[in-house]
Amino acid sequence: MEIIQIIVLGLGLGGVFALMGAGLSLVFGVMRIVNLAHPSLIIAGAFVAYWGFRMWGIDPLVMLPIAAVILAAIGVVLYKLFFEREAKSAKYSEMTVLLTFAVAMIVEGALGAMFSNTQRVTSPSYATDAFFIGDVFIPKGQLYAGIVSLAIIGGLALFLKYSRLGYAIRATTQNREAAALLGVNVNLVGIQSFAIGIALAGAAGALVSFVFSFFPAKHWEWIAVLMSLVVLGGMGSILGTVVAALGLSVIAAFVGAWIGSTWSTMTFFLALFLVLLFRPQGLFGEKPELV
Amino acid sequence: MSKPFLSVTDIVAGYGNGPAILDGARLEVEPGKVHCIIGPNGAGKSTLLKVIAGVLPIRKGEVIFKGERLNGLRPDQVLRRGIAFVPQERALFPKMTVRENLRMGGYILRDEKELQRRIDEILERFPILRERAEQHAGTMSGGQQQTLSMARTMILKPDVVMLDEPSLGLAPKVVREMFDIMRMMTERGVTILLVEQNAIMGLKNADVGVVLDLGRTLFEKPAAEVLTDPRIQELYLGGRKAA
Amino acid sequence: MPAGLDTETTSGVLEARRAYNATLVRKADQTRATWFPFAVLAVLIALPALQFAGNYNYVLHLVLLTASYVAMASSWNILGGFTGYISLGHNVFFAIGGYFAGMIMARYGVSAILLAPLAGLVAAGFGWVIGLITLRVRGPSFIISSIALVMIARLLFDNWQFVGAANGVTLPVTELSAQWSKLPYYYAMLAIAAVTVWASYRIKHSKFGLGLRAISKDEIKAESAGIDTRFYKVTAFALSAFFVGMVGAVWGEYLTYIRPSIFLVILIAAYMVLMCILGGKGTIAGPVIGAILLMAFNEIFVATMGASELNILGTGLIMALALMFFPLGIVGTLAQKGRLPRVLNWD
Numbered sequence: 001m002e003i004i005q006i007i008v009l010g011l012g013l014g015g016v017f018a019l020m021g022a023g024l025s026l027v028f029g030v031m032r033i034v035n036l037a038h039p040s041l042i043i044a045g046a047f048v049a050y051w052g053f054r055m056w057g058i059d060p061l062v063m064l065p066i067a068a069v070i071l072a073a074i075g076v077v078l079y080k081l082f083f084e085r086e087a088k089s090a091k092y093s094e095m096t097v098l099l100t101f102a103v104a105m106i107v108e109g110a111l112g113a114m115f116s117n118t119q120r121v122t123s124p125s126y127a128t129d130a131f132f133i134g135d136v137f138i139p140k141g142q143l144y145a146g147i148v149s150l151a152i153i154g155g156l157a158l159f160l161k162y163s164r165l166g167y168a169i170r171a172t173t174q175n176r177e178a179a180a181l182l183g184v185n186v187n188l189v190g191i192q193s194f195a196i197g198i199a200l201a202g203a204a205g206a207l208v209s210f211v212f213s214f215f216p217a218k219h220w221e222w223i224a225v226l227m228s229l230v231v232l233g234g235m236g237s238i239l240g241t242v243v244a245a246l247g248l249s250v251i252a253a254f255v256g257a258w259i260g261s262t263w264s265t266m267t268f269f270l271a272l273f274l275v276l277l278f279r280p281q282g283l284f285g286e287k288p289e290l291v
Numbered sequence: 292m293s294k295p296f297l298s299v300t301d302i303v304a305g306y307g308n309g310p311a312i313l314d315g316a317r318l319e320v321e322p323g324k325v326h327c328i329i330g331p332n333g334a335g336k337s338t339l340l341k342v343i344a345g346v347l348p349i350r351k352g353e354v355i356f357k358g359e360r361l362n363g364l365r366p367d368q369v370l371r372r373g374i375a376f377v378p379q380e381r382a383l384f385p386k387m388t389v390r391e392n393l394r395m396g397g398y399i400l401r402d403e404k405e406l407q408r409r410i411d412e413i414l415e416r417f418p419i420l421r422e423r424a425e426q427h428a429g430t431m432s433g434g435q436q437q438t439l440s441m442a443r444t445m446i447l448k449p450d451v452v453m454l455d456e457p458s459l460g461l462a463p464k465v466v467r468e469m470f471d472i473m474r475m476m477t478e479r480g481v482t483i484l485l486v487e488q489n490a491i492m493g494l495k496n497a498d499v500g501v502v503l504d505l506g507r508t509l510f511e512k513p514a515a516e517v518l519t520d521p522r523i524q525e526l527y528l529g530g531r532k533a534a
Numbered sequence: 535m536p537a538g539l540d541t542e543t544t545s546g547v548l549e550a551r552r553a554y555n556a557t558l559v560r561k562a563d564q565t566r567a568t569w570f571p572f573a574v575l576a577v578l579i580a581l582p583a584l585q586f587a588g589n590y591n592y593v594l595h596l597v598l599l600t601a602s603y604v605a606m607a608s609s610w611n612i613l614g615g616f617t618g619y620i621s622l623g624h625n626v627f628f629a630i631g632g633y634f635a636g637m638i639m640a641r642y643g644v645s646a647i648l649l650a651p652l653a654g655l656v657a658a659g660f661g662w663v664i665g666l667i668t669l670r671v672r673g674p675s676f677i678i679s680s681i682a683l684v685m686i687a688r689l690l691f692d693n694w695q696f697v698g699a700a701n702g703v704t705l706p707v708t709e710l711s712a713q714w715s716k717l718p719y720y721y722a723m724l725a726i727a728a729v730t731v732w733a734s735y736r737i738k739h740s741k742f743g744l745g746l747r748a749i750s751k752d753e754i755k756a757e758s759a760g761i762d763t764r765f766y767k768v769t770a771f772a773l774s775a776f777f778v779g780m781v782g783a784v785w786g787e788y789l790t791y792i793r794p795s796i797f798l799v800i801l802i803a804a805y806m807v808l809m810c811i812l813g814g815k816g817t818i819a820g821p822v823i824g825a826i827l828l829m830a831f832n833e834i835f836v837a838t839m840g841a842s843e844l845n846i847l848g849t850g851l852i853m854a855l856a857l858m859f860f861p862l863g864i865v866g867t868l869a870q871k872g873r874l875p876r877v878l879n880w881d
Contacts, residue, residue: 034678082854085858095861097674098811099854099858101807102849102851103850103854105846105849108846109846112846113844167394167398168398170387171398175382175385177380178382178384178395179384181344182370182399183367183370220800224685231671231679262692262693269682269685272682273668273679276668277670
């Protein structure tokens with residue numbers, strides 16, 4: 001029964017990682033920007049939820065939509081300040097990636113200056129509680145986080161599939177010129193996608209705030225993990241990112257349980273290198289090399 | 292002569308800050324007819340279509356459609372006024388189904404019900420597409436994709452449809468079927484502007500022939516005349532014997 | 535029908551074409567001031583004489599630190615500037631060099647300075663192997679793999695008992711007097727920096743460098759032109775790891791302890807990249823200027839505001855501004871406008 005426990009833990013975390021990576025994938029698909037600042041914005045979202053709880057006792061799950069909206073606003077500001085020029089060309093460029101790297105440092109620096117580098121964690125009651133089903137011990141926090149993540153991702157999928165903006169986003173991702181010809185305002189779609197992507201980061205942050213302990217510099221750990229997921233799933237495929245997140249997290253959970261927790265993080269990186277060796281385009285990626 | 296339908300006069304246009312590809316191109320489009328534009332590489336044929344569609348800015352000259360000046364309009368604005376454009380790459384969305392691609396064709400329509408009605412209508416008219424309604428566009432053959440892009444233009448019931456080298460990469464039998472579709476469209480009152488690399492075949496299937504060279508329009512005559520003109524045969528159709 | 539071309543208009547057109555082309559040619563023959571780098575080097579070599587006059591240890595430390603970054607940035611430039619592959623985790627080789635030399639020094643007492651070239655080779659070896667894997671992809675995937683590399687290294691070193699895990703290993707201290715204790719490291723680092731800059735100059739002006747430049751512009755075309763892009767890229771990776779490894783070896787001994795948190799922090803990797811961007815990616819003088827500038831910024835910053843997260847904020851801001859408004863860096867932008875001072879033209 002330990003196995004079930006491990007799987008559940010893995011899926012719970014995997015759901016959160018999937019949510020963390022979904023926003024990244026979305027932005028890359030539409031604008032071909034690898035946003036290295038995404039994890040730092042997740043941390044920003046975590047801080048929003050944290051302070052909501054600390055100051056007003058608001059449950060992080062309730063703070064989630066608030067964090068999402070706040071982060072979306074921050075995202076639009078960052079976009080206008082730094083990315084608008086680059087986004088218009090919508091072609092991949094190293095300079096843009098470095099720019100997102102710089103923005104990540106700016107966000108981290110700002111958070112650090114405001115909140116210092118102490119480790120924090122939001123502690124609603126369920127964060128330390130657990131369900132006991134027979135022999136299986138399921139931490140409530142991770143379970144809730146996993147379920148909420150998957151629900152949000154499900155909502156995202158429905159949105160992309162059926163709404164008018166969803167169509168516009170998918171069209172822009174698949175064939176930007178064609179979308180423009182058919183009347184899609186691709187620049188506006190770019191901003192909107194970016195806002196949605198960062199909103200997803202904010203939501204993920206709210207969940208992260210009680211699942212992990214966090215501090216401004218923690219985003220570096222996640223950059224590597226999230227990026228590994230995105231490469232593994234195939235750049236630009238949200239589905240790929242989700243599958244990779246769930247799959248790898250379960251594997252990492254087993255590694256963590258049987259070998260040691262350090263190695264569980266390693267799993268993601270090792271998987272990345274294996275993918276690069278044998279299938280550089282990832283699970284659902286398009287071409288053998290970069291898009 | 293009746294009020295001009297689509298007039299393109301003395302167009303000067305190019306890419307970016309580069310030299311002028313079009314330098315004095317003109318076109319008088321007659322409603323309901325198939326116009327085939329031929330000419331050597333680099334003559335500006337695709338450029339002309341892109342200029343009309345609003346994809347390329349016009350440096351000099353005018354495009355007037357049903358009395359309205361189209362200069363400076365965005366592609367979607369041109370689309371709204373009734374001119375559809377299918378570029379060389381067919382402009383499909385590979386991971387969307389046929390149905391979804393059709394839906395994107397009607398993106399600017401706000402009336403969801405009307406849009407669905409038109410999609411169903413198109414699927415009815417094109418059995419090949421109906422069979423593959425839920426198939427991803429990227430997995431279809433070249434001919435099927437071409438059918439889809441042409442059918443998709445019909446969603447908005449345009450007055451003019453412009454096709455840039457539609458026969459590219461298609462087998463001859465498929466090309467014939469494609470020209471049949473074009474006939475069907477003209478029967479419904481659509482005017483077609485066609486750029487064809489394969490000049491003879493294009494002219495044979497057209498009503499009006501337009502010869503473009505060095506960025507300007509050299510000839511604009513009924514297709515049959517263009518086909519049989521010895522000078523044109525010599526220069527553009529591969530010699531007198533070819534036609 | 536096409537107008538006939540008479541000779542008059544033909545030669546007129548040809549002349550116009552020639553004139554137009556002339557304006558396109560970059561003014562590549564700005565004369566070099568070859569004496570300048572040597573002059574600077576001479577001054578730096580003589581600098582420790584100041585110690586006779588008083589305690590200038592801090593100045594020496596600063597120069598040493600700057601020299602180490604000059605070497606690392608120039609080294610990074612081989613892969614990032616010449617070949618166009620951005621590595622955000624190059625400090626891995628810093629760590630490999632440092633640990634290799636440090637561990638041998640801890641066990642057998644051999645000075646890390648002497649081991650530096652060997653440490654460099656070891657780092658280069660790792661670079662070669664890693665490059666074989668990660669250079670199979672381009673662009674964003676490659677950058678991501680470089681970040682993952684640092685995280686892997688950090689995890690490994692933090693948990694490897696043999697090298698002291700997170701606590702690291704203390705190294706034997708030199709027995710020189712306080713007045714002269716910095717000297718060996720000072721000269722070692724200066725030497726490494728000089729060698730690295732010289733090497734990057736030679737590489738840039740070699741056939742190998744030409745191939746790298748072709749790869750950075752358009753890899754597919756370079757491949758079809760017959761360049762063995764795989765070999766070139768991986769060699770560039772290994773070369774860029776070599777010098778960084780040497781710096782690591784000397785640095786470890788200088789600090790007298792080796793620890794993951796010294797080598798494997800993101801700021802070091804960020805600095806390497808930022809220095810090249812600020813100075814001018816792909817130029818020879820660029821990384822040098824960038825290193826000096828950034829170290830100066832840093833000093834002023836720390837002096838006025840104290841080290842803190844603001845440091846990261848500041849670094850990020852500088853990088854963002856540089857990328858948005860001076861993507862070619864100082865040397866690059868000046869060169870493009872034809873206004874590069876002779877002393878800065880080291881290409």
